[in-house]
Amino acid sequence: MAVTYVRGKGGGMGQPKDMEADVVIVGAGLSGLIAARTVLEAGLTPLIVEADDRVGGRILTEEALPGIPLDLGAQWIGDTHHRMFALAAELGVETFAQYDEGETSYDLAGSGVMRENDFHSRYGEELTHLERVLRTLDELAAEVPADAPWLAPHAAEWDAITAAAWYDAQGLSVIARTLLEICTVGILAVPTAEVSFLHLLFTIQTCGVTSELFAESEGGAQTTRFVGGTSEIPRRLAALLSEHIVLDAPVQLIEHAADGVTVHCRGGRTFRGRRVIVSISPTLAGRIAYDPPLPGDRDQLTQRMPNGSAMKAFFVYDEPFWRAEGLNGQLISDVGPARMSNDTCVPGDDHGVILLFLEGEQARVANRLTAAERQAALTDELVRHYGSRAARPQFYVDGEWSDRQWTRGCYNANMGPLVWTTYGSTLAAPIGVIHWASTDTASSWSAYMEGAVEAGERAAHEVIRAR
Structure with missing residues (x-):
């Protein structure tokens, strides 16, 4: 499915320097795309301006080898993620169950490597x-x-x-x-x-x-994956909205008044609308200038909602050899750079794929190493759990999100002490003609794709009701 977008650099592909819409949406992540589709279905004209050269935000799929998509960003949905299941069905994206047969391997607090049944017995x-x-x-x-x-x-x-x-x-x-x-x-x-x-x-x-x-199995948040990778969702949404999306357009200033907004992007481009939905994480929303300035408590909030630190590392092997040993590809350990892993093989492909998670302090420390140093340390960890065959991958790739200019962290934003009670009421509340979306603002499955859809729909309906 080929998709052509308007490009923000150099005034775009023959497009006028200034563009107008009923609703300008900042960010082409899942929340922004859902908001745009919702207002479009209500008869309003949306215009998404995206800083990056792609859509998807914290969703990013790359193909390691032919037929093996690797989700460096959001990857799973869970059994109660009804919005995401409905969206996938509507867009024609097939799903499949996360592999979960066999035992998990543990190595915690000096226990040594133990299989799940032995660990639970001890x-x-x-x-x-x-x-x-x-x-x-x-x-x-x-x-x-x-x-x-x-x-x-x-x-x-x-x-x-x-x-x-x-x-x-x-x-x-x-x-x-x-x-x-x-x-x-x-x-x-x-x-x-x-x-x-x-x-x-x-x-x-x-x-x-x-x-x-x-839980990793039935009832949990990581039970289901998407055929072709999670990026199939934003890619197909964007195909329905391609004439309403401008890429390579980082927003620098939002001028707002009772009768409308003017969104200024790098390179001198401006976009005008009656309302704006800012659908990026709160910390990034706080880096945009606003004229007039936003209330101080809103600015104080965004200063206190840092994005998380997360890295995913994929090892691709000739086959999933751990399955023959009765293991499910999951490890839980405090020894080594990674704390958890998953079997992320692709149905219908013979390769074995293990994904290792480095989150919080582990991601921060590992990001200071070279890719070769990270791979070596993670290989040692896999060998402890799965044996010498784990030392011979065909392919390795990792990705840390804080280095990405237009994301600056993943999976979500978090609040430290006294933030919710002092500033929390400003998180999702509109300020005049400015509305807020992103999974961080959701009240259902916040920090997940399900929450991103809910937040996009909520902000869109606020705009629709206000027209």
């Missing part, structure tokens, strides 16, 4: 205690309004401490505490010492319960 009592802590988290999260966390009965208390401080107070064994940290960082992409406990509870509330967040 540490059953500690894991039972951890399960009780997770149920407590579910009970507390149920008290947090997903659309207004600052109104939770104990919001002030919970927002004044970090998630790490609450975890540390639960009396968990070293094994259980380490496992809980790894699973939580796998969602937030920052150490738990950097986020407030209220933010953790908000994240759980927007996603249902902890089992839906942490």
